[in-house]
Amino acid sequence: MELAQHSSKSRRVSEVTRTVVVRSAPLPRRAFKVFVELEGMYRNMVEQLVLYAVDNGITKFTRLKAEKYREVRSLYPQLPSHYAYTACQDAAERAHSFLRMKKMGRARKPYPEVRGVSIWLDDHLWRAEGLISISIATHRGRIDVSIEPTKHFLRYANRGWRLASEAKFKLDRGERRLVLYLTFRKEMSEYRPKDYITVDVNENAEAVLIDGLVYLLETGLSKVTLGYHYRRKSVQERYDNVYGPGSRPARKVFKRLSNNERALKKEIKWKLAALIVREAVKRQAAIVLERLGKETAKRMIEHIRNPQLRYRISQAAFNGVQQAIEEKAKEYGVPVIYVNPRNTSKVCPIHGTEIIYDGRNRHGVCSKGGETWHRDVVACYNLLLRALGGDGGSAPSRVRALVAVDGGPVPLGPTAAHEPTPIARGAWARWKSLGATSGGGKYEEKRLGTNGNPLSSHKV
Secondary structure, X not given: OOOOOOOHHHOOEEEEEEEEEEEEOOOOHHHHHHHHHHHHHHHHHHHHHHHHHHHOOOOOHHHHHHHHHHHHHHHOOOOOOHHHHHHHHHHHHHHHHHHHHHHOOXXXXXXXXXXXXXXXXXXXXXXXXXXXXXXXXXXXEEEEEEEEOOHHHHHHHOOOOEEEEEEEEEEEOOOOEEEEEEEEEEEEEOOOOXXXXXXXXXXXXXXXXXXXXXXXXXXXXXXXXXXHHHHHHHHHHHHHHHHOOOOHHHHHHHHHHHHHHHHHHHHXXXXXXXXXXXXXXXXXXXXXXXXXXXXXXXXXXXXXXOHHHHHHHHOOOHHXXXXXXXXXXXXXXXXXXXXXXXXXXXXXXXXXXXXXXXOXXXXXXXXXXXXXXEHHXXXXXXXXXXXXXXXXXXXXXXXXXXXXXXXXOOOOOOOOOOOOEEEOHXXXXXXXXXXXXXXXXXOEEEEEOOOOOEEEEEEO
């Protein structure tokens, strides 16, 4: 297999940013009161700026600052001037988001509500004092705040990442602490790929082609989606009978369930992305993804009548999985190639002819050679062929040779097993790698069920 030869000039250099959340040590009452006063003044500025921006259709920070900076600056002359500057940034972003939602018909109110407030800081308003303390400018002078560094924070601080000039914080009134959002930056250059790993994103499992084998990493996202959907439905029926429709207790439960669902899906996506990227780094390989475009789920459900299936697909987050893989790949300098996904699961990679599916399962038969193919295996190999054929940004212009298996001139020969290797989420979510060794790519796989008990053990 001949891969593209990249010059050093063609390697992309990108700046990667990561936000880390840390908490301060409990503050004295007098110091915390200063931050409470600061939050009140900052909130008032943001509220006025958001109303003005929405009324005048302003979505750019530069225009909002030019028109309103002096006015909001004069409201609180005791505040450092850069708080008016960062309040304009905050308000412009809120107004832009609200006006976009209003244009899409999703805004329920004429103006956005400024509920939670995170105070934006620039390099004039804060500075780091080593790794355990920061200094924040307030209307009462600078206040030194001790922070409690986490392992996550120290990992970035000790691995060549630099703190960015911007930061945010909000108040934890219950414990008299500050919750700080610190941003780390690092420039990463992509390496020259020696191989390819293809990823076919699906609703319940992601098919990954590595070293000639297709692994089906089960995610169970549809079960997560439906599980929380029915829990919300049960809560709504029970609370509506007791408190009436739209009650405050019900909204609090809905918010907690939504946060839990979002957190679980986020954890699954990032663990999956980390596993795939680690395998790519180990092989110095590029990752090949489908070029899905915007609103993928919306296009997929246009002709689906089943309401449950429509809901599942709309919540499947196909683009979210790809974004997680791309973000994690940037962190390690892994090249990501997007190729055209059209008919990747419908064309036989051996003969280039249509695969006929019976509609009852994910297996189909090549209309020319008669091979039985699994849909996800077909998609992975066709993505690889398109990358090798130059459909990706850094792929070679043509294919000179392909891997031969069982005497066939293509990745999988006529007598090879065209089946993926399924791996339950309970297994791969705990792995640091897929366990492939240098001895032919074989490893001992212990499949686990949803309860964590082993189902079988076999050689792959």
